[in-house]
Amino acid sequence: MTRTAAEDQRAWNRYWTRWAAEYDEHQLSRLSLPGEREAWSRAFDAALPPGSREVLDLGTGSGNVALLLAADGYDVTGIDLSPGMLAQARAKLESHPHPPTFLEADAADPPFPHRSMDAIVSRYLLWTLRDAPTALRRWHELLRPGGALVAIDGQWFEPEDDGGAPPATPRQEHFAEAYDAQAVDQLAFARAGVERICAAWEEAGFVDVRADPLPELLELDRVHGVAPGHSPQLLHRFSARRAG
Incomplete structure (x- = not known):
């Protein structure tokens, strides 16, 4: 049976809310290790005008990127649709x-006025973004002339992903249920490579689009370890700006 986009989004919200505490525990444990906070701060700061x-931090989750950037002096608003994730964020x-x-707001359609943001950032959002072309155009509208869009993400699904190994934990089982093949097929960037993502940004009106690999973060993954069910991943920082 075909599901609606709203039904899929509710399923994803339930997944992220159910596992918010476990997710944040891992994120905080990583940020407590040598070099982690500094590396993530550099990764974003280098691309901000x-x-x-x-x-604006889209899909802020448990808020760690928003908190990091706020500590660097930015005035940050983080939005997410998962109440559980927002509870973790607000507790800090x-x-x-x-x-x-x-x-609590939708990253695909943020409720802010046109030209109200100097920069829009995200981490691990692109892959789970529904209706990506519309969302990108909306983000372009939100930026002031010269403002930047910066997103750090990886390719978490192979182009012809067959589902891989069977789920080994309750969380992995829930993920496989929430992000089944029908859901992933609706996510434009879930299996997209770097070139396809950059092309979509250009089509939405962004200029100076680029994708920079982040080997420093890959090395930290190798040294400090990754979450269960994951493997070290070369992340890219996608960045662009609104002309003006």
């Missing part, structure tokens, strides 16, 4: 010297 202040606000704002 000088003078950027208002930053009290101890933060320059806390971001966390809102």
Whole structure:
């Protein structure tokens, strides 16, 4: 039976809410290790235009990128559709010297005025983005002239993925259920390579589109280890700007 996009999105929200605490525990354990925070801060800062202040973190999840950028001095708003993830993010606000704002909202259609952001960032969002062409155009509208779009992600599904090894844990079983073949087929970037993603950004009106590999983060994965069910992955930083 064919499902609607809204039904798939609700299933994904349930997955991320159910496993939010476990997900964040791993993220925080990694950020506590030598070199992690500094490497992620450099990965984003290097692509953000000088003078950027208002930053929107799409699919903020448990908020760690938003918190990192806020600590670097940016005024950050993070949005996500998973209540469980947002609960993890908000639990960290009290101890933060320059806390971001966390809102429940859709990364594919952020509820902000045109030209209201200096930069838009995301980590591990592109692969699970539904209706990517429409979302990219919406993000382009949100940026001020000269503003930047920066997304760090990897290719988590092979182009002809056969599902791989069977799920070994309850979380992996839930992931396979939420992101089954029908769902993944609707996600334009889930199996897309670097060239295809860059082309989509250009089609949405962005200029100076580029994709930079991030070997420093790959080496940290190899040294510090990755989450169960994952393997070290060469991430790319996709970046572009709105002309002006």
